[in-house]
């Protein structure tokens with residue numbers, strides 16, 4: 670008998686939802702995206718309920734077939750199911766907004782909620798590159814840097830205390846007065862990991878060095894083709910990433926670090942190089958593996974569903 674859990678991944682522009690067989694990590698049917706209604710609460714919940722029912726019908730399931738739901742959002746999530754107002758993208762979701770209780774009421778399901786980066790870590794831990802490891806650290810190099818740490822199959826900490834640890838310092842912060850360092854990162858510092866190595870930051874840096882046409886994708890292609898200028902800047906980028914990874918080894922002692930997000934695809938050919946720079950070791954038997962994520966689009970939905978299953 671399969672266990673079906675609804676996964677809801679709430680973003681500022683889109684909500685993705687799907688039913689997951691949490692025993693196997695299989696998404697039932699196709700994950701359904703809708704535009705995030707941002708105007709009123711009434712529209713928001715009506716759109717979610719309508720889409721859930723439509724999706725369940727397409728999977729020939731009913732709400733009563735679901736064990737519960739998991740919810741992912743780019744906010745700090747408090748233990749009572751409310752969220753902070755700092756990083757949510759929907760205007761009415763202000764500080765202390767009781768998102769999970771409201772969704773439970775609207776859908777008639779019990780649920781669990783956590784920060785999106787932590788839940789991508791859950792997806793990797795249960796269904797991706799982290800399977801078989803006790804302590805996993807998943808780093809999503811995208812618009813920002815998302816951090817998800819799991820211990821024994823659950824996010825570390827009841828609340829998302831560590832989800833902003835993408836802001837460890839990797840350089841002094843005064844190296845690029847005309848580009849990366851014009852303004853401090855929103856964490857308050859210049860030279861943090863996110864402010865240097867996120868997809869957004871890398872592109873700012875590359876446009877400064879190569880001109881406005883340069884993209885992250887083209888940069889990694891050039892490096893792979895052997896372009897000496899691209900390789901020199903790639904070497905700098907790998908050094909910055911490694912500076913963060915080595916700190917994470919000492920902070921969290923992960924068995925494996927999983928690199929995900931758009932930039933990780935460009936890093937894949939340089940994985941062995943990056944591994945050689947991962948010199949941190951907590952004790953002589955400890956070793957931190959480094960791998961690239963294999964999960965793609967549905968990891969938010971998978972991670973959300975796996976949270977509910979892990980806490981049930």
Ligand SMILES: [Zn+2]
Nearest residue numbers: 836854856861
């Ligand atoms: Zn920062």
